[in-house]
Amino acid sequence: MNNTGGWNMELVHEVFNDRDAKEILQIPLLSHDAKDEIIWRYDKKGMYSGKSVYRVCVDIMIDRNEWKTDGKWNKLWALAILPNVKRFM
Template identity: 25%
Template sequence: MPGPAGSESDHWQWNLLCGNGREWNEGLLEQLFTDDTCGQIKAIHPAGRNCADSYSWEYTKTGHYTVKSVYWVQINVIGVEKESQEVLQPSLDGLYQQVWRLNTSPKIHYFLWRCLSNALPVAENMVHRHITKDKRCSRCDAAEESINHVLFQCPYARLVWAVAQVHIPPSGLWADSFFSNLQWVLNQKKRVPKETN
């Protein structure tokens, strides 16, 4: 933590600590930083003025890195985080299968597959790939251009859906999720009874 001996930054940093350098000057922290930043700083336990900085591995009692501890982290920390993410995210297998079973041309199958895979060159994806800097929709200039926006939420897209006489969801608005909207469109025949003239 300390900078070069006697430097101005070294002096400023030590003002954030009290006494022997093992406790934070909480009053000063609260004056200088937001509550979130203060919380993050307080989570760091300073070793004191007379201790040099060193590396420590938090998954062993000694603080030393071992292959055994890395294996434990892989199974018990990273593996558990991945499992919880998989549970939170819905399975798209059903949608993929529904798309490939559609009675339509291969080009439509491929296009919908690219949509489901988030592989269209919309502004949001181009910014993510550092190809452009502007996420705004090039048609309406009112919102970020995502696949969902281009196909469902953009005023131009909504006009196309209205002309196509496709029933929109009961709320009167397309969802913020592309997957929900695509599922609604693919299941039109099941949800909306056939209209008779």
């Protein structure tokens, strides 16, 4: 980006081949007025942590449908029995 808020076209054409330069120059640039903010949408507080990244991987990236089996498992887990008995069942 140059001082006018646009691409430095000469530099882009100098560094990249014509095809790539054409694609790069089509990318819109934000104005300087936009305020940067650090956010992490996968945490309730917006904080980034190893735990929150792990949760993203488990919740979003891994297809857990293959782990599912038919049955009313929530009823089993809600029973007032020893945890070892629940896991055995």
